[in-house]
Amino acid sequence: MKHYRIFIFALLLVSCQNVEKVKEPENLIPELKMAEVLTDLSILNSARNYNKRILEETGLKPDEYLYEKHGIDSLQLAQSNEYYAKNYDRLESIYKKVKVNLEKMQGDLEKMQEEETRIKDSIKLADSISGSKSDSLTVKPVLKIKRPIIDSLIIDSNH
Template sequence: MIQRVVLALFSLVFILSCNEVKTPKKPDDFINKDKMTDILYDISLMRALKTYSVNDMLALGLQPDSYIYKKYDIDSLQLAKSIDYYSVNFNEYTAIWEEVGERLTAQRDALQFKQNELDSIRLQESKSKRDSIERAAKFKKLKEKSSNTPANDSILAPVSS
């Protein structure tokens, strides 16, 4: 009996505590959807670059956070508040991330196409070099064959005086 009362009180407290979920208000310096999409796209690229080549970033003197803030003329608090607001508005936030994902996929596909194009050019150049090497080898064999003719062949032997 006591267990049921405790369970009922616990359930009541749990239900009542969930009713007052505070959602963040739209910030005064709110970042609009298009700009936020661009920012999140650049942040994704920076994170990829950071995991791929930290040394190159350091060599270029590139600081990802300050680069984003300077490029979009925002500060960290403005970005954090806008992300908080969007994260509560699930449909908008999901749409933004879907757009970012599409842009990243398009960028990846474009780079892959360019890489495949460069690979095919290199393959063609390599094949041309191999063909010219093979032709040179055949020519060399023919030349050696013609210079190794027997001395008693009067047609090909040089005339001595």
């Protein structure tokens, strides 16, 4: 029983040690910008995982693109990431912003896809009415409506 008390006392002493706070780096990326960086990083990683070959064929280097777009370097990103990782509340706040950013982008993409589908459907309908295939890049007038020119309505004064 005496060993048990010593073990608990030693465990208590070790667990109550002075935990140092992580020092904020001089070039810390602000939270809002960090959320933007992590949003872009998430998209780039998804693109890399989706089809790496296409990404390579474009010549885009994801890391270089990310650093150039946000005006940061790899060391600054690593230090900021480490700092935020040890400050859970701030990291959680950043990731909530990332989630909102990605959800907004997804909504915008869905709207664009709906608009694209609507346009394609309109072109198909126009093609079916005119009986010809139109180039997808040009829109040809389908119906030419001849309207009589009416300058004014003449009302007979006898009526």
